Amino acid sequence: MATQVSTESVEKTIYDGLVELGTERDDLSREATLESLDVDSLDLVELAQIVEDEYGVELKGDDVKDVKTVGEVIDLVVAKAG
């Protein structure tokens, strides 16, 4: 399942997911912090559900507790799926 996961594909999934959760697309970048986007722990659980649906990767609270930026979320998913 997780053999061909590209960074571009994960980025699109994460960006689309964050927009679905109420973030403005124009505010999104790899450098944007979750705090500046008002993405909280509940949003991260929902985002993890989207990621799991898409890539079969399970993200637990412990996995994301130190994540600060959107780029770090993307890299974490790519690393886990790889």
Place this chain on the structure above:
Amino acid sequence: MTRRVVITGVGAVTPLGIGSDPLIDRWMAGEVGIADGYGRCLDFEPTDFMSKKEVRRADRFTQMAIVAGDEAIRQAFGDEGELPYDRYKVGCVIATGIGGLVSLEREQEKLITKGPKAVSPLAVPLMMGNAAAAAVSMRHGLQGHTYAVSSACAAGNNGIGDAVRIIQAGDADAMVTGGAEACITGVATSAFAAMEATSASGISRPFDARRDGFVMGEGAGVLVLEEKEAAEKRGATILGEVTGYGVTADAHHLTAPQPEGEAAAKAIQFALEDAGISAVDVDYVNAHGTSTPLNDAAETKAIKAALGERASDIPVSSTKSAIGHLLGAAGAVEAIATIEALRRREAPPTVGYEQPEEGLDLDYVEGSAKPIVDGDGPVVAISNSFGFGGHNAVLVLSSVN
């Protein structure tokens, strides 16, 4: 000395439109917001009032409470909504009969079709009955007594009554209070239909001989209450006063009211005693008037028992003839309609009432609105709400000069 409690802001989302003005203007004109057997708030689009994220984080009943709360707080405290009191002295009690049923049913569907991992982490915070009180508190920084009241269709009145007591006790200087309900869902409509509580004809006509059950509605009503002296001191516009509150329980049956309405009559009597008035001082009755055969007969008996001869001299009408039954929001929306009716000194009609039934012989305000008559001073109303489980909650409301 008892602290007195006045109303300084009202807000509503009802099947007659967004806002307290369409509620009272349209009901007074005899208009009905019911279509296809339901009182839906068809004009309500939550994204008109809040961000996409706020909408996602609130069940429909909470969204409606937020919008009604914004209106009430704007009216009381101005467009900036800056609180004129210590935040810990302003609380928020919002009632609901059922809570976030739309969210519960959606997540249950996901659980069954996709499994437990598909269930949203928001499921519980969306469905919990206190979600509306919590959301309004967070939105406006209200940090005093904040919780939900749940007593089925009496909940709106219990919420307001509790808020009054909290102010009277000195625990708050102001309260944001009311009720919200949005459960026109598969489970709720099926259950009410199965118990034959809802109308097969889809027509809400309280007290009429042809009435055949209630029509489900949805919406929210929110009021801002303040301690009278503090409100006067800050120059607030006072819309009316909550002068009395009476509560009893039937201890009789899960869904049916006591047929003779004894406990309901007692609640009216307690409310009048609390207000320090007697039956002759009551100028208008905003009835619970659900349009079920049992309620409207028992309530008529209760009104007669509590008010005696005065019952025949004053107008008695039901808001539910115009908007259906808003369950846990009903009392709050009806308190708003009542206070506005008192301000206009006009009793809105029981829309659609035409055919009297033997024993149901009060003045139900047939046809069109009529004057509330009692000299030039303040006029007084009682507003009844009764709920499944045998809950009876009655408010006494008064206009101010």
